Amino acid sequence: MYTPVCSIVPNNDHRGGAVTRAEDSLLDPLGPEDPQEISGYRLLAKVGEGGMGAVYLSRTRGNQPVALKVIRREFAQDSDFRARFEREVLAASRVSGYHIVPVLDHDVDGKQPWIATSYIPGLALDDALSRFGPLPLAVTFQLIGCTAQALSAVHAASVIHRDLKPSNILLSSNGPWVIDFGIARATDATQLTQTGGFIGTPQYMSPEHALGKTVTPATDIFALGLIAAVVATGRHPYGDGAGISIAATIANTDQRPPDLSGYPQPLREMLAGCLTADPLQRPEPGALANWCEQASGRARRDFSSWLPAPLTKEITGREQASRRPPQASSPPVVGAPGTAADHAPARPAAAPPAYAPTQASAEAPPAAPTPAYAAPTQATAPTTPTPGSGPADSKTAGSGPSFRRRRRLMIGGAVVATAVAGMVIAMAPGSGDSATTKSKDRVGSAPSPGAKAPAQAGYRPAFEGKPISLRYPSTSAGFTSVDLDVPAQDENGGQGRQIAGQDTELRQWPTEIQFRTTFGKSLGVTPQECSHAAKSKPMPGNLVGAQLGGADAISQGDLLCTVTSKGNLALLKITDVVKDRDAASREGGAWGGITGYAGEVTLWKPVAE
Numbered sequence: 001m002y003t004p005v006c007s008i009v010p011n012n013d014h015r016g017g018a019v020t021r022a023e024d025s026l027l028d029p030l031g032p033e034d035p036q037e038i039s040g041y042r043l044l045a046k047v048g049e050g051g052m053g054a055v056y057l058s059r060t061r062g063n064q065p066v067a068l069k070v071i072r073r074e075f076a077q078d079s080d081f082r083a084r085f086e087r088e089v090l091a092a093s094r095v096s097g098y099h100i101v102p103v104l105d106h107d108v109d110g111k112q113p114w115i116a117t118s119y120i121p122g123l124a125l126d127d128a129l130s131r132f133g134p135l136p137l138a139v140t141f142q143l144i145g146c147t148a149q150a151l152s153a154v155h156a157a158s159v160i161h162r163d164l165k166p167s168n169i170l171l172s173s174n175g176p177w178v179i180d181f182g183i184a185r186a187t188d189a190t191q192l193t194q195t196g197g198f199i200g201t202p203q204y205m206s207p208e209h210a211l212g213k214t215v216t217p218a219t220d221i222f223a224l225g226l227i228a229a230v231v232a233t234g235r236h237p238y239g240d241g242a243g244i245s246i247a248a249t250i251a252n253t254d255q256r257p258p259d260l261s262g263y264p265q266p267l268r269e270m271l272a273g274c275l276t277a278d279p280l281q282r283p284e285p286g287a288l289a290n291w292c293e294q295a296s297g298r299a300r301r302d303f304s305s306w307l308p309a310p311l312t313k314e315i316t317g318r319e320q321a322s323r324r325p326p327q328a329s330s331p332p333v334v335g336a337p338g339t340a341a342d343h344a345p346a347r348p349a350a351a352p353p354a355y356a357p358t359q360a361s362a363e364a365p366p367a368a369p370t371p372a373y374a375a376p377t378q379a380t381a382p383t384t385p386t387p388g389s390g391p392a393d394s395k396t397a398g399s400g401p402s403f404r405r406r407r408r409l410m411i412g413g414a415v416v417a418t419a420v421a422g423m424v425i426a427m428a429p430g431s432g433d434s435a436t437t438k439s440k441d442r443v444g445s446a447p448s449p450g451a452k453a454p455a456q457a458g459y460r461p462a463f464e465g466k467p468i469s470l471r472y473p474s475t476s477a478g479f480t481s482v483d484l485d486v487p488a489q490d491e492n493g494g495q496g497r498q499i500a501g502q503d504t505e506l507r508q509w510p511t512e513i514q515f516r517t518t519f520g521k522s523l524g525v526t527p528q529e530c531s532h533a534a535k536s537k538p539m540p541g542n543l544v545g546a547q548l549g550g551a552d553a554i555s556q557g558d559l560l561c562t563v564t565s566k567g568n569l570a571l572l573k574i575t576d577v578v579k580d581r582d583a584a585s586r587e588g589g590a591w592g593g594i595t596g597y598a599g600e601v602t603l604w605k606p607v608a609e
Contacts, residue, residue: 027057027325038114039107041068045325047119057119057325061567063518063535065119065322066104076112085113097153098301099146101170101177120177121322123315126166129231132311137267138296139307140232143169143176144270145292145300147224150178151285155217162215164223165204166230173315174541175303202247203236207277210251218279221288225274232267237275253277266295301512301542459527459569459604466603471578471596472508480508484562484570487601503565508596513543513554515562522559522571527604530561530571554597564603571602 027045030036036043038056047055053071060066075081086108093103105116125143129135135143147169154161161168163180170177202210206222209215229237237258238249249256254277260268270291273283283291293300305312468487473480480491481504507514522533543554554560560572576598 027322029325030056035070038068038070039110041066041105041116043068057322058116060104061563063563066116067119068114068116071113071115073112082108082113089115091157091159094157095154095159096157097150099150099175099177100153101179119322120170120172120179121315121318122170122172122177123311123318124167125169125171125176125227125231128171128311128314129166129234131314132308134234135231136308137232137264138298140228140267141292141296142298142300142306143171143231144224144228145289145296146176147178147227148221148285148289148292149300150176151217151220151224152289154178155220155285160215160217161220161223162209163201163204164220164227165201166227169227171307171311171315173303173312173319175301175306202243202250203238205247205250206279207251207253208279210247216279217285218282221274221282221285222279224288225271228267228274229263229271233263235262237263237271270295458607460607462568462603462605464602465573465600468572468599468601469596470508470599472510472594482506482508483565484572484601485564485566485568485603487570487603505562505564505570515539515541515543517562517565519560519562522561525559525571525573525602527569527571530559530604531563531569533559534561534563534569567606569604569606573600573602575599 027047030043030046034043034046034054034056038058041058041060043056043058045057047057047067049055051072052075053069055067055069058066058068071085075085089103089106089108093106096102101118101120103115103117107114134140147164151161151164161178164178168178168180170179204223204226206215206219209219226237229235236246237260238246241249253275257277258271258275260271260275263271270288273281274288276282289300298306307315466487468482468484468489470482470489471480471491473491480489482489483503484505485503505515505517506519507516518534519539520533520535520537521539522530522537524530539560554574554577556574556577558574560574562570562572564570574597577594578596578598579594
């Protein structure tokens with residue numbers, strides 16, 4: 001039977017920064033002691049509270065749900081904590097990619113520091129294992145493969161997690177999410193300053209970490225191997241002893257490696273590669289992700305019924321509950337501790353847009369209000385999905401390909417930065433129904449060719465009909481980013497990128513489009529019709545492969561509307577679908593040979609009422 005691990009930090013009830021609820025999926029209404037607003041973010045409900053602080057549900061100006069965590073006063077008053085907190089937040093802002101919850105906004109200088117991230121109402125992996133038991137082998141491989149892909153982006157940003165464990169992985173209907181990089185460790189370091197202890201979870205430490213040596217990205221791979229063993233079988237490779245005794249056994253791996261004979265193939269093959277004592281001999285995350293995709297028998301990002309039915313039901317209930325924030329039971333007490341004036345930093349609050357967003361559910365990872373974050377370096381294109389997610393049989397899981405061993409350190413030993421990609425419990429892309437819009441505007445008929453988009457009350461035209469080319473990346477590992485506020489597109493946010501991560505409305509991979517703000521198809525070209533479509537007719541957060549040939553296909557003449565990352569209203573008219581007959585036989589074949597789109601962008605700015 002799986003037993004959740006315990007941190008060595010006393011009274012560590014923040015669960016690595018992510019507040020989760022195993023027994024109750026509902027949000028709490030704001031109480032008299034809770035703030036109503038934090039630096040322009042109106043708080044809708046209380047997600048939970050832990051040892052580090054309280055987490056609240058809010059929304060961006062673009063109506064994207066965010067988890068906003070306010071740090072407890074005792075930590076805020078500690079100068080060492082503030083310094084660590086700032087370093088972790090800045091490091092986390094560099095990380096972006098699949099299965100990573102991004103940092104969207106923060107304030108490290110105010111009376112009480114806070115951080116805002118995407119909101120995922122998922123279930124922590126350790127809670128899932130405790131309540132539902134080990135997962136089927138094929139599901140385990142898909143989960144580990146996605147997590148390895150997340151680690152690729154983390155390591156590419158010169159960041160090491162250093163505390164990867166089941167409680168730092170969230171399960172959602174859109175796959176697993178890696179969370180909780182550095183905020184919890186900033187707190188842990190503050191608590192342990194006087195004790196001389198070390199930070200981490202002993203059951204999931206690497207040998208070099210347990211021995212106090214310099215850690216490299218390979219330490220995360222060792223932890224991921226331990227997680228894989230526990231997820232698939234409920235058994236830890238180093239036994240069920242106390243945390244410190246397990247850490248001591250792990251530290252001795254070079255002399256006495258774990259006995260893996262009781263684990264099924266091909267899991268045993270993967271564990272042998274990940275749990276080797278020599279960090280240089282462990283697989284790199286990209287190679288591990290590709291191996292797991294083959295072993296699972298389905299595309300890495302095919303999350304249709306990817307979890308067992310009871311677990312899916314639990315997660316669906318949480319996601320549905322998150323779309324209906326409870327109302328406050330009583331008005332806040334003026335001047336009480338924790339009111340908005342007490343919490344809000346010195347910066348001015350953002351003015352609300354003239355077209356006030358409704359409570360529509362977000363369909364994509366939210367666009368960040370302020371910080372930039374780096375792009376992932378690996379984005380392996382999914383193959384055609386293989387139906388089913390049950391236990392892998394000998395034909396499905398089979399004997400996987402050999403790992404490509406590490407021949408060098410990915411990042412120099414001096415680079416041991418940590419980050420805060422999580423403590424987040426955030427809305428996963430592509431999930432949920434939207435609430436009924438408050439707009440009473442008439443939905444117009446389809447526009448005639450060359451129709452103009454007239455300005456109307458509440459909107460100020462910024463520009464109209466600017467051309468834009470939405471081309472797919474030139475390499476299979478690349479992606480392109482689109483900023484509709486300019487409008488502009490660039491390729492591969494890693495080297496020489498011009499568009500910052502938080503300014504991106506959509507991204508294109510060779511076989512996928514990811515909408516980072518909520519898009520809807522409009523029937524008209526007025527700003528009212530466009531705003532109505534963005535709020536009440538959301539498209540899926542991701543379009544993958546054959547989905548572009550279905551009901552959500554992007555076609556010539558489509559009018560795609562969204563509230564941009566800067567709070568403006570954008571209309572993207574698709575004027576052409578570019579196809580390459582030869583591309584259909586290559587990696588992008590699932591798109592039917594589509595290599596990009598041509599379009600025109602019209603932008604309106606809100607006018608304060």
